[in-house]
Amino acid sequence: MNSFQMAWRSVIRKPIKSILLFFVVLIISMFFLSGMASRNASIATQDKTKQAVGAGFLMEVNEENKRDRADEILAKKTEGEEGNFDGVTVKKIETEYGTSWSVSYDNSFQTLLISEMEKIAAVSGISEYNLTTAVTAVNPVDFSRIEDDDVDQSSDLLCVSLIGNKDMALDANVLSGNVSIKYGRMITEEDANVCVISEELAEKNNLSVGNSIQFNDRHDVENAAVFAAEIVGIYKVQQKMTPIMSGDTWRSENIIFTDLGFPEKAEGSTSGALYEKAYFKVADVNQYDEIKKEIQEVDIGWERYDLIDNNGNIDKMSKNFNDLESVSQILVVVVAGASLIILFLVFVFWMKERVQEIGILLALGTPKIKIFGQILLEAFMIATAAIFLSFTAAPAASQITASYLVQQQVRQADEQSVIEDGKVAKSAEDSEETVTGVSVAVTPELMLYDWFGVALLVVISVGAAGTLIAHKNPKDIFSEIS
Amino acid sequence: MVLEVKNVNYAYKSQKGKEILKNISMQFEEKKFYTIVGASGAGKTTFLSLLAGLDMPVRGKILYDGEDIQEKGLNYHRKHHVSLVFQNYNLIDYLTTEENVRLGGTKKPQDLLEKVNITREDWKRNVLQLSGGQQQRVAIARALASNAKVLLADEPTGNLDETTAGEIIELLKRTAHELGKCVIVVTHSKYLAAQADEIIMIKDGCIGSFTELSD
Numbered sequence: 001m002n003s004f005q006m007a008w009r010s011v012i013r014k015p016i017k018s019i020l021l022f023f024v025v026l027i028i029s030m031f032f033l034s035g036m037a038s039r040n041a042s043i044a045t046q047d048k049t050k051q052a053v054g055a056g057f058l059m060e061v062n063e064e065n066k067r068d069r070a071d072e073i074l075a076k077k078t079e080g081e082e083g084n085f086d087g088v089t090v091k092k093i094e095t096e097y098g099t100s101w102s103v104s105y106d107n108s109f110q111t112l113l114i115s116e117m118e119k120i121a122a123v124s125g126i127s128e129y130n131l132t133t134a135v136t137a138v139n140p141v142d143f144s145r146i147e148d149d150d151v152d153q154s155s156d157l158l159c160v161s162l163i164g165n166k167d168m169a170l171d172a173n174v175l176s177g178n179v180s181i182k183y184g185r186m187i188t189e190e191d192a193n194v195c196v197i198s199e200e201l202a203e204k205n206n207l208s209v210g211n212s213i214q215f216n217d218r219h220d221v222e223n224a225a226v227f228a229a230e231i232v233g234i235y236k237v238q239q240k241m242t243p244i245m246s247g248d249t250w251r252s253e254n255i256i257f258t259d260l261g262f263p264e265k266a267e268g269s270t271s272g273a274l275y276e277k278a279y280f281k282v283a284d285v286n287q288y289d290e291i292k293k294e295i296q297e298v299d300i301g302w303e304r305y306d307l308i309d310n311n312g313n314i315d316k317m318s319k320n321f322n323d324l325e326s327v328s329q330i331l332v333v334v335v336a337g338a339s340l341i342i343l344f345l346v347f348v349f350w351m352k353e354r355v356q357e358i359g360i361l362l363a364l365g366t367p368k369i370k371i372f373g374q375i376l377l378e379a380f381m382i383a384t385a386a387i388f389l390s391f392t393a394a395p396a397a398s399q400i401t402a403s404y405l406v407q408q409q410v411r412q413a414d415e416q417s418v419i420e421d422g423k424v425a426k427s428a429e430d431s432e433e434t435v436t437g438v439s440v441a442v443t444p445e446l447m448l449y450d451w452f453g454v455a456l457l458v459v460i461s462v463g464a465a466g467t468l469i470a471h472k473n474p475k476d477i478f479s480e481i482s
Numbered sequence: 483m484v485l486e487v488k489n490v491n492y493a494y495k496s497q498k499g500k501e502i503l504k505n506i507s508m509q510f511e512e513k514k515f516y517t518i519v520g521a522s523g524a525g526k527t528t529f530l531s532l533l534a535g536l537d538m539p540v541r542g543k544i545l546y547d548g549e550d551i552q553e554k555g556l557n558y559h560r561k562h563h564v565s566l567v568f569q570n571y572n573l574i575d576y577l578t579t580e581e582n583v584r585l586g587g588t589k590k591p592q593d594l595l596e597k598v599n600i601t602r603e604d605w606k607r608n609v610l611q612l613s614g615g616q617q618q619r620v621a622i623a624r625a626l627a628s629n630a631k632v633l634l635a636d637e638p639t640g641n642l643d644e645t646t647a648g649e650i651i652e653l654l655k656r657t658a659h660e661l662g663k664c665v666i667v668v669t670h671s672k673y674l675a676a677q678a679d680e681i682i683m684i685k686d687g688c689i690g691s692f693t694e695l696s697d
Contacts, residue, residue, distance in 0.1 A: 009577060013576040014575075356572065357575070359572070361574075362557075362560075363534070364566075365557050365558065365559075365560035365561025365562070366561075474536040475531045475536040475537040478531075478568075
């Protein structure tokens with residue numbers, strides 16, 4: 001009878017020891033799979049979070065650099081000279097208290113340079129990009145704006161605000177989920193002379209999609225050229241958009257989204273458009289970090305800009321789930337250690353229970369290596385059955401484990417946040433994102449790792465338990481039995 | 483002469499210096515039935531263990547067909563030269579009668595089981611379901627399954643009633659005389675000892691050989 005036949009008969013005909021090992025391995029395997037799947041689940045969740053907050057990069061003009069450039073230009077001009085110097089306008093103002101100087105920047109001086117933004121947009125991995133103009137105050141020609149009746153409007157510009165977008169769907173207000181379309185559609189790159197107005201403004205002026213409204217330069221409302229924009233959509237907000245300064249010109253309801261070129265026309269700009277923000281959307285969130293590196297290597301005048309990645313929210317969320325990754329890793333290591341001890345004890349029990357059988361086989365001239373081979377074979381038969389069963393139960397067990405670990409991480413993060421509240425300076429507002437669930441996948445790769453891991457533990461445990469008997473000669477074993 | 487013991491000494495490792503067997507020399511032949519007798523603790527089982535290759539002598543040699551059994555290894559000796567029968571049968575508890583016999587060697591288990599009078603309906607039963615006498619007969623059948631020339635038995639009738647013991651003794655005698663094996667049996671039973679062709683007495687670590695048992 002060969003070792004396989006012997007092992008099979010032992011497994012089937014001595015069910016108690018087989019069942020004991022079966023359940024031990026089943027539990028070990030499930031813990032292993034749960035730990036490994038949770039580790040992967042944490043990464044998946046992290047990616048989803050990135051997607052949820054909009055995986056992309058924002059470019060803005062660096063204010064410090066803007067001031068430095070202006071200082072440089074002003075240093076070159078002659079003392080007391082007025083005029084426009086490379087986009088910096090210097091004006092002398094005579095008052096009753098004496099002479100003062102006003103310095104302002106025109107659009108060409110402070111805008112993002114389209115040629116440089118296009119270089120970044122060309123980086124592989126950037127799927128779409130958007131340019132957004134500065135909020136531009138223009139005079140409403142043929143419609144009324146929303147005003148607060150209790151506020152004196154004499155100090156206000158009496159304007160509405162225009163925000164031009166290359167692709168409105170990528171505007172920060174839309175990406176955040178605060179602005180959404182109630183009627184009509186958003187503005188796309190192909191559009192010209194179109195706008196999307198607030199539902200309040202539409203209601204007040206009885207406007208609907210398809211109507212046109214007119215604007216002109218607020219500095220000369222009587223004579224300036226009038227520009228009409230067709231209403232292609234009406235938007236609603238979750239919360240009022242924050243005005244950039246006080247006054248009804250800037251209030252949320254008076255903000256009108258237009259195509260990218262419209263604000264400069266309506267305000268009568270002579271120095272081109274003022275592009276304030278550029279947003280670059282990442283196609284594959286898993287390549288976020290690699291794309292960031294590639295962007296930073298693009299040859300543009302970087303001193304002029306600030307590159308802002310997902311504004312700190314992701315860092316916080318990622319940090320939580322990195323913790324989860326390490327917790328999952330600890331779980332796997334602890335399970336491995338505990339399993340080794342448990343399996344060793346199980347096999348010591350096996351060996352003790354089978355001393356007589358080992359003695360008989362030795363007396364029949366069976367080499368020790370063959371006897372241990374049979375025991376190992378039995379262990380593998382039982383372990384393989386247990387591991388296969390664990391594969392079917394693992395998805396549910398992994399889901400429970402991962403969800404539990406995520407909940408613990410989120411709870412821990414919340415507690416930490418309460419402790420740190422008001423004590424720790426943060427570069428960004430805390431994320432409002434909440435984890436609603438965790439998805440785990442027990443992949444064939446994980447199953448393979450699990451099988452190898454458990455098999456290794458079994459081999460080590462059988463080997464360790466076997467040494468207790470290996471050094472004895474058959475006579476000692478028979479003496480023990482008697 | 484199939485088995486020869488040459489100047490063998492043995493002492494337990496735990497009892498340094500105290501020799502259980504002292505300079506023993508002895509020869510065993512095929513077709514003969516030997517019994518080893520002596521008081522408890524005299525070293526009978528130890529002597530049998532040395533013959534079986536279950537342990538090694540401190541000094542001296544055991545030769546099988548003129549060759550030191552340690553040369554090819556004790557495992558080889560146990561597998562090819564000798565077969566063993568124990569007082570407590572030592573059958574494997576999760577195997578059937580037939581499977582236990584098959585463990586002993588390549589001979590057909592059915593023939594051997596018939597030879598030792600185990601009925602056909604018991605062949606497929608778990609061996610632990612058989613009576614003590616039947617189990618000992620299965621153990622003998624297992625010993626006969628190999629081509630070993632020597633059959634060693636340690637108190638084979640110790641757990642059996644008189645009638646069954648008589649049957650086992652007969653079986654062992656036939657094994658020696660009809661099958662041509664060298665059968666060496668350790669026993670306390672005077673009756674069994676008296677059946678032997680040669681009786682070996684171990685006393686105070688020394689050995690004596692007789693053809694008849696005296697008081």
